[in-house]
């Protein structure tokens with residue numbers, strides 16, 4: 001019964017949140033006009049009554065100018081030859097014969113847009129209003145507990161991240177949800193990095209910005225896409241700002257959480273990856289010359305301290321001199 005109430009609330013909220021949900025979206029330079037669409041059931045087993053399990057669809061779908069999330073997923077599902085039913089209330093009620101209420105009278109389909117359980121129905125996010133755009137990721141998933149088993153926690157106000165992955169650079173310390181500030185090391189002065197934050201409670205939006213947090217301009221960084229950063233930049237990752245739409249606003253208010261990543265070029269001679277030059281790097285360089293360890297191309301570039309194009313004992317000497325000067 002709780003689910004029915006929630007649905008009604010979400011419908012009522014739709015008109016109110018339409019404008020705000022479309023306000024902070026940044027159209028990426030993604031040339032191909034596609035959206036990543038995934039349809040999956042990882043929660044209800046065949047033994048418990050599901051007609052199928054696993055990933056039904058995982059595709060890049062072409063976006064039409066008149067699409068909403070709902071029209072897009074409907075087209076993708078039907079084009080793949082699967083059954084698709086929308087209930088009288090406008091909710092997706094069945095996909096490939098996996099219907100809502102299939103698990104002991106509960107269960108249903110839920111949808112994330114860029115890893116966020118939207119605060120209004122999927123029909124409310126359109127190309128026209130800016131709520132849906134090329135490069136987005138839509139995941140439709142089956143839940144047995146109205147979302148709690150897939151990260152949609154109604155009435156929970158935790159705005160921390162549960163994970164943060166970085167490609168194209170590295171954090172100087174492992175991500176821990178309670179630790180808010182990090183250094184992000186990159187190998188050259190300007191590098192493309194892909195930073196993917198994952199909220200603990202995906203009812204809250206996660207937004208990422210470079211250098212200015214909550215700018216007036218439309219500068220939110222795109223989800224799961226490479227962005228160019230340089231030494232001195234700061235990436236801000238905010239979760240659950242009170243001004244951003246969330247279905248949880250009906251249950252109470254949360255305090256926003258903000259993480260920062262200070263971008264720093266990895267210094268010449270840092271072979272250990274900790275962001276500074278020390279005796280551990282000289283030891284590693286000696287071990288490399290003795291062929292006890294191997295370096296990748298980026299490490300080899302940082303090991304050529306005297307910049308003569310080769311890695312020799314002279315670089316060990318130069319590195320030891322650097323350490324002594326520090």
Ligand SMILES: [Ca+2]
Pocket residue numbers: 269270271272273274275276277278280281
């Ligand atoms: Ca080091």
Ligand SMILES: [Ca+2]
Pocket residue numbers: 303304305306307308309310311312314315
């Ligand atoms: Ca050298």
